[in-house]
Amino acid sequence: MNIEAIRAIYMFEMARFFRTYRQSLLAPVISTSLYFVVFGAAIGSQINQVEGVAYGAFIVPGLIMLSVMTQSTSNASFGIYFPKFTGSIYELLSAPVNFLEATVGYVGAAATKSLIIGLIILATSFAFVDVSIAHPLAMVAFLLLTCLSFALLGFIIGIWAGNFEQLQLIPMLIITPLVFLGGSFYSTTMLPPFWQAVTLLNPVHYLISGFRWAFYEQADVPVGISLLAIAAFTGACLAAIAWIFRTGWRIRS
Amino acid sequence: MAPIVRVNDLRKRYASGFEALKGVTLDIEEGEILALLGPNGAGKTTLISTVCGITTPTAGTVTVGGHDIQRDYRAARSLIGLVPQELSLEAFETVMNAVRFSRGLFGKPRNDALIEDLLKQLGLFDKKDSKIMALSGGMKRRVLIAKALAHEPRVLFLDEPTAGVDVELRKDMWKVVDNLRKTGVTIILTTHYIEEAEAMADRVAVIDKGQIMLVQDKAELMRHMGRKQLRIHLAEPVAEVPFALADYQLDLATDGASLIYTYDTRAERTGITALLNELQRAGLQMRDIETQESSLEEIFVGLVKGDAA
Structure with missing residues (x-):
C-alpha cells in the first residue's frame, strides 16, 4: 500500500480547496442562507408544519443533502478531470499507485471538502431555525456515506468527461433535479399517490429520507431501506471505478 | 552488469489500428545517456510512455532494474522519472508543493531538504514559493525535471526536453542534463534535434516508423557511418x-x-x-x-x- 501517495494526493487536493476558500466555503453558506430566507422566512411562514416539524427546520436536512451531493460530485469530478485537462495526469499514471490508492486520495479529499461544507451549513442553520438532532450518530453516518458515495460518482464523471461541458452535464441535468424531486423541500407524503410511487424510483429520495429521520425521526421510507440504498449506490460506484482502472478506460491508451 | 532497462520485442497498436511500435528491442546501460532520435511520429513518445506505464503495450516485455513493468509495476516505476514533452503542470500550485506532491506520489516520505537541494541544482530555489503559472517556459521545464527527480529515480526519461525552447535555454538544459549524468542517473532523451544528441548522448538509437533502425555509440556511429x-x-x-x-x-x-x-x-x-x-x-x-x-x-x-x- 502506497500510503505516501494517498497522503500526497489528499493533501494536494485539500490545498486546492483552501486556496479557493472564498469560493469553496463562502458560496455554500451564502446560498444556504438565501434558501432559509426564501423558503424558511418568506414561504415557510405560510406553511404551518410538515409532519409535526416547523417548515424552516424541516428543510435543513434536505438543504444539507443538496449541497453535499452537488459539492461532492463537482469536487471529485473536477479533481480528476483537471489533471486530465492539463495533461498532468501523466504523473499519476506513471507513479507506483494502484486504483484503490488513487481513489482513496481523490475521493477522500472531495468527501472531506463536502463534509466540511455540510457541517458549515448545519451550523449556519442553527442561526436561522430551531434544529434538533434526534440521532446524532446516524446523522453523521448518513452524512459521511453521502459525501463518500457522491464523491465516488463525481470521480467516475471526471474520468468519463471529455470536456468541461460534460463535466457539468450530469450534476446539472441529473443530480440537481433528483435532489429537488427527492423531497428535500417537502415530504413525499404530500404528493398524489402516483408521484409518490415515481419518487420511489429516485435513489436520492432514500438518502434524504434517512438523513431527515436522523434529525426528526420522521421518514418517508423505512430507515433500513435508506441505508441499504446508499450502501448499494456506494458499491456500484466502487465496482465501476475498479473496472475503469483495470481497463484503463478513458485514462490509459 | 545487466542493462538497467531492457525492452524486448515491444509492440503497440492503438485502438485506431495505428501501429506505433513494431517490435522494438533495446537495452539501456546504467549511467549512460541514450538519445532516441527520430522524425515526428516515429514512435519515440509511445516507447517512453509504454516504459513509464502511461500506455499499455500490445505485446512484448520491458524490465527496469530487473522488474517487469506490468507484473512488478511498483518496483519498476519507483526507479523511473519522466519529464513529458508538454508543459503539463497545475498552474495554481507553488513550485515547492508541486515537487513535494511528486515525491509523495512515488511513495517516498516527505523530505524538504532533498527537494530544496534539487531546486538549487536546477536553479529554481528562488522560485520555490512562486506559483507555476508565473514562471517562464524554461523554468516550467525545470519544474517538470524537479518533479521527475523528486523521488530519486535511477532512470530519467526526457521527452523532447528542448522542444520549443530558444537556443540559450537549450544550452542551459544541456548543462542541466550534464550535471544529472554526474549524479549517476541513466538518461534517455528523445529529440529530433541532431545537435542535441550530438552534444549530450553517449549512444544514439535511431527510431523510425516504430522500428529501431540503429543503436550505436555516438562516436563510433559518426566514425563508421560518417x-x-x-x-x-x-x-x-x-x-x-x-x-x-x-x-x-x-x-x-x-x-x-x-x-x-x-x-x-x-x-x-x-x-x-x-x-x-x-x-x-x-x-x-x-x-x-x-x-x-x-x-x-x-x-x-x-x-x-x-x-x-
Whole structure:
C-alpha cells in the first residue's frame, strides 16, 4: 500500500480547496442562507408544519443533502478531470499507485471538502431555525456515506468527461433535479399517490429520507431501506471505478 | 552488469489500428545517456510512455532494474522519472508543493531538504514559493525535471526536453542534463534535434516508423557511418575534372579552384592514396588539402531516407 501517495494526493487536493476558500466555503453558506430566507422566512411562514416539524427546520436536512451531493460530485469530478485537462495526469499514471490508492486520495479529499461544507451549513442553520438532532450518530453516518458515495460518482464523471461541458452535464441535468424531486423541500407524503410511487424510483429520495429521520425521526421510507440504498449506490460506484482502472478506460491508451 | 532497462520485442497498436511500435528491442546501460532520435511520429513518445506505464503495450516485455513493468509495476516505476514533452503542470500550485506532491506520489516520505537541494541544482530555489503559472517556459521545464527527480529515480526519461525552447535555454538544459549524468542517473532523451544528441548522448538509437533502425555509440556511429569529404585546393583553377580522374566522381567547386572527393570511412580502401597519385600524374598542382566529417544530421537523413527507398 502506497500510503505516501494517498497522503500526497489528499493533501494536494485539500490545498486546492483552501486556496479557493472564498469560493469553496463562502458560496455554500451564502446560498444556504438565501434558501432559509426564501423558503424558511418568506414561504415557510405560510406553511404551518410538515409532519409535526416547523417548515424552516424541516428543510435543513434536505438543504444539507443538496449541497453535499452537488459539492461532492463537482469536487471529485473536477479533481480528476483537471489533471486530465492539463495533461498532468501523466504523473499519476506513471507513479507506483494502484486504483484503490488513487481513489482513496481523490475521493477522500472531495468527501472531506463536502463534509466540511455540510457541517458549515448545519451550523449556519442553527442561526436561522430551531434544529434538533434526534440521532446524532446516524446523522453523521448518513452524512459521511453521502459525501463518500457522491464523491465516488463525481470521480467516475471526471474520468468519463471529455470536456468541461460534460463535466457539468450530469450534476446539472441529473443530480440537481433528483435532489429537488427527492423531497428535500417537502415530504413525499404530500404528493398524489402516483408521484409518490415515481419518487420511489429516485435513489436520492432514500438518502434524504434517512438523513431527515436522523434529525426528526420522521421518514418517508423505512430507515433500513435508506441505508441499504446508499450502501448499494456506494458499491456500484466502487465496482465501476475498479473496472475503469483495470481497463484503463478513458485514462490509459 | 545487466542493462538497467531492457525492452524486448515491444509492440503497440492503438485502438485506431495505428501501429506505433513494431517490435522494438533495446537495452539501456546504467549511467549512460541514450538519445532516441527520430522524425515526428516515429514512435519515440509511445516507447517512453509504454516504459513509464502511461500506455499499455500490445505485446512484448520491458524490465527496469530487473522488474517487469506490468507484473512488478511498483518496483519498476519507483526507479523511473519522466519529464513529458508538454508543459503539463497545475498552474495554481507553488513550485515547492508541486515537487513535494511528486515525491509523495512515488511513495517516498516527505523530505524538504532533498527537494530544496534539487531546486538549487536546477536553479529554481528562488522560485520555490512562486506559483507555476508565473514562471517562464524554461523554468516550467525545470519544474517538470524537479518533479521527475523528486523521488530519486535511477532512470530519467526526457521527452523532447528542448522542444520549443530558444537556443540559450537549450544550452542551459544541456548543462542541466550534464550535471544529472554526474549524479549517476541513466538518461534517455528523445529529440529530433541532431545537435542535441550530438552534444549530450553517449549512444544514439535511431527510431523510425516504430522500428529501431540503429543503436550505436555516438562516436563510433559518426566514425563508421560518417562520410568524409576530401577537399583539394588547386594551385591553378581548372575548367573541368580531368578525364583520367572520372572514376573518383569528383565534384568541381564553382570557382574551379578545388576538387571535392567524397568517400566512405567504412570502406576498406578510401582511395585517397590512389587519387593523390592520379592527381600528380595528371599534372595538377595542389596548394592545400582538407577533410570534413559529416554531422550526425547527415547520417540520420541518410538512414531515414535509405529506409524510404
